Amino acid sequence: MSFGGFRRQVEIAAEPRFRGTGLNLCLGSFWPGIFSFCIEMDVHNTSIPEELVLITASQGGSAMFIVLAPRSCNTKMLLCFALLSLLVGCASGQVTDVSPYWLGEGGGQTLYVSGKGFSPDQFNHFDSNLGNVVRLVNEADTIPCDIINYLTNTERIVCAVRGRENSKAPLAYVVKVFADGVEVESDKIVEFRSWISPIINGIDPVSAMVGSMVTINGYMHTDRYQRMDPEDPLETDFQSGRILTKLYMGGRDCLVYNETSNEPYGYLTDRMVSCIPTSSYGGPMNATAYVTDRGSSVHSKGTIRVDPQDRLYQHLAFPGILSISPSNGGSTGGTLLTINGVGFDPNPGTSEVKVGGAVCEIEEVTDNVIRYIS
Structure with a gap:
């Protein structure tokens, strides 16, 4: 059967006297004007009890659904059983692999979910049940994973993991996938660890005039920097390996390279990175770094201060x-x-x-x- 780009087959296994016979039934248009499909039924010799008929639905040679129908059913009823198994088979799916296994607590990492039976429709603007949904779940917490539509298909889902905010929840999470509102079979697990994420230990100086250069101290997992083109991020030709691609102060870009000389403003190592904040406002600021394969940064304990207005900050910029x-x-x-x-x-x-x-x-x-x- 051809259905939504898949090849599926329904088989009816009967007693030996049916051996060598077969039936091909075209049901025509299932949804008028969209597509049509046929059910191909082949009869095989089998040891199934004479009172029952075995009906299976399969995709790519893998059995997806099996039903035993009473042999006393007439032809129309058997076809109904076949169609039922077919529709259930169409809705089933399975997660076969998830990568990476270790995730950083800051989030921002790309998660690759492989399997079958994922939704071909990646957009659910008008119905929240449509498309693919990925959540990381345990008994105390649920973390959404935002689907990256242009990289996702029926056999692979690519999503961006959000940060882990509930520090008291267990570190292990089950990857749950829903395709068009139906949960896909999955027993895959991921675990969060703080050492995966880039770590920011502090900013030097703690306070300075707006626009002054600062140095971010911590551990970035890399000494290489390549800025993503914000106008066309898909066209950015990234190097391989871990690359520092984004550095923010106060939610705005912090410039690592002098655009005129194309040289770093200061330090560029895995322990220290210097940059010039582009924010034009004074006030409390926090730093955020993003590294490919490692995600968004986390802050080590003791690096956060509180200003007189009870605002948290790592660096204070003044007019x-x-x-x-x-x-x-x-x-x-x-x-x-x-x-x-x-x-x-x-x-x-x-x-x-x-x-x-x-x-x-x-x-x-x-x-x-x-x-x-x-």
């Missing part, structure tokens, strides 16, 4: 004044002054300027300019 013009004005005030600097907050009501203790009227605020009247 800075670079120049003020004009350098003089009238003693009665009324002079329009311009402050050039970094890390200013353009949101209304968040900035204040005082000259000689007197509050000034602010005319304009951008990331790097404040204009005010003295």
